[in-house]
Amino acid sequence: MARGARPGCPGTGRGRRGTRPVVTAPAFRHDRPGTPEEAWSRSLADRDVPPLRLPATARRLLVLGAHPDDEALGASGLMRSASLAGWEVGVLCATSGEGSHPDSVTLSPAGLATVRRLELSASVAVAAPAATTACLGLPDGDVASHVDELVDHVVAAIGTQGSEVVLCAPWRSDGHPDHEAVGRAAAIAAGRTDAHLLEYPIWLWHWGHDADLPWDDVRRLPLDEDARATKRAAIAAHATQIAPISPAPGDEVLLTAEVLAHFDRADELFVETTGRVPDDALERVHRDDPDPWEVDSFYERRKRAVTLAALPRESYGRALEVGCSVGALAVDLATRSERLLAVDASEAAVAAARHRVAGLRDVEVRRIDVRTEWPDGAFDLVSISEVGYFLSPRALGELVERSLASLTRDGHLLLCHWRHQPVGWPLAGPAVHAAFLATGAPVLVAHDEPDFLLHVLGRPA
Template sequence: MTGPDFRHDEAGTPASAWTSALAAHEVHELDLPTTPGRLVVVGAHPDDETLGAGGLIRTAAVAGWQVEVVCATAGEGSHPSSPTHPPSLLEGVRRQELGQAIARLAPGAGVSCLGLPDGSLADHVEEVVAALVATIGTDGADVVLCAPWRGDGHPDHEAAGLAAAVAAARTDARLLEYPVWMWHWGSEADVPWRHTRLLPLDDTIRSVKRAAVAAHASQVEPLSSAPGDEVLLDDSFLAHFRRDVELFLEDDEPVSDEALELVHRERSDPWLVDSDYERRKRAISLASLPRDRYEQALEVGCSVGALAVDLAQRCGRLLAIDNSVTAIAAAAERTATLDHVEVRRAAVPDEWPSGSFDLVSVSEVGYFLSPRQLAAVVELSLGSLTGTGHLLLCHWRHQPVGWPLAGPAVHEAFLATGAPIVAEHHDPDFVLHVLGRPA
């Protein structure tokens, strides 16, 4: 959902209208874990996090949570016609204000500003995703990630919200979204009420939040008396953020992560499968298999089908799957003359193929799963093996940008099951294991 075109200096929806709307709907209270965890709050510009989630930040800090704030831009474009504050000066001012505001809300919190271009964040979504994934790491199940609402009506806010949704899906973090400009342009009909949650704010927390908002002086006060330096966020707008609750949206619908599809769409051979490195890696993979022949094989994450062609020489039947439509088309073309190879689009773990296999290959795909997804794939892979079957694992051992897991961590998840190691190979750039079915 995207709001209509709006201007900050035009009259918007009055705060009293929203007070009535909130009272008219039965909104559940935000349920936060009682055990302190990590709160990562995202802003498109300095002040977003304070306006939309300042009360949450303060509540978490008081409760002993580890708080980290990531701001995508420095907000240098807030006053494009200013005669006194060019973007280079305003960038420094707003970075300083961000630090001061967060110091009031959560002393000791981590604060970072990515410095991406203000006004064109939609062109840098993957960079925000990568920064958030790196911040969250592999313990996403203990993280609450809070970001601008994807329906907020401001392109930068919606881009930051999309990036957070993708990062949450890749890391298993819980995602909350907060509106900012919706309060200005929107009405009761624009809110997906079934996804809303309210966080009550007591007088002490509201007082701290007001002080944090005031720290963003370049936005809540005029820069000067000169034309172009007018106040950006006037009192009628700020009234939306003085109420005794904060509203968040929590939508459990899965976000569409098109990263791997785009990789295949933009390049016909994204992994350079005919390079010496890739050829050598496939040769070692096949040489590590303890049997010359497998009757039923499954390859998870076949990409453009290079490994499928090689595995097909050792298999009676091979099912090769991938979630990328473009990759599947390329793999189908590459294996078109191999009648015993079936190529199928499937997203794992949710669309895991039925049946048993005496060979399952999970190669160069495990780190494109969230930790929870990987745990499911570990169980499904080993559970799909016949009693004498083998599981082939081969992964690049370095850290993929924008994903929480690296190859060694993927293999450790499989090894932790106690599955017997049949073959093992360690290379400076990849790690390989062949496992048997656990007893």
């Protein structure tokens, strides 16, 4: 754990049922009195917190921590349960915790990082003996500057079978900037992979009060005496945090008895949220670079020429382009269709596409997120190019159904995707095309190159 201090900020707000309250932690310190466990015990006794029910499809548990010991404090009981159930368990820690004792005269930051990584391995082995552990070595105290990098690692760890994964991370409103950054990264990664997300508070128990938790989303995992003993042993493995490193100033204990009392309960508590989470990665790509895909390069120009040449008809009536980005392909599709609707979820991309197609007749560019909305009517041509791998597997399945269902009886579906693995996303081009081909839609054109593949499909019978 890193030191529990942050700048002061205003109070908290209680959310409506089914919503997350806007929670901001007051200024707090790990070494000063906080909310006693007795107060939380009274709050918990007054509430009927539902038990945690995990998805039937889940087979793997991936626990994230900002610092070594977060996993033991927040989720060692869950790790033990998953291990006993035969699940694959992994622990991924963003930092090595080198900032917990900045004034230590005994251990340098590098030395402390080495010790804390060893403590992490020992602690995880107590809770889940077969689990894997890894530390990414992001800077302790500045994880917020590396959220995109952390998302990439988490998505890669989850892989393409996210529906089998329970992802457990610090709560996004925990009050410590590193914890909140890891929580945000976990939420984004869960959205991209369809992993089931759980969040565990840590510092909230120290600075917070009853009104600071979104109780409608809180779930409990009961711990029997053996599980509680395992959790105590897992926490005890983090010796640099639960006891002074030495008697010298700067080597003081980090986790006081008052703080540790919050983690000796008969239940572990998790915040379980559902629904889509904000993920502005593609918006930032288009906002920060007017030509993020280098659409005027030879590779892109040739690929568009191959795409147009693959269309079996010279002209289509009503066409739809999903994921138009800056509009380069839209300009070409406009020459092969009587009316074209180009859509993208990014406001910046839509603005760029509108500028590019300005002056073209019967071309409309509209901001639509196809995960939640689909244009009305039927289309003679639907183009899905270089966008399928920016969806989660579940969202891709929904896109497959909607796009094929929206084709006219003799309509065509155009697919073109990069073959290689995009960093930070679980799917690659071949998996995207495989999802469409699995429907049994007739293949009218197939083109395969080392860098991209292209299919034109008809409407399934």
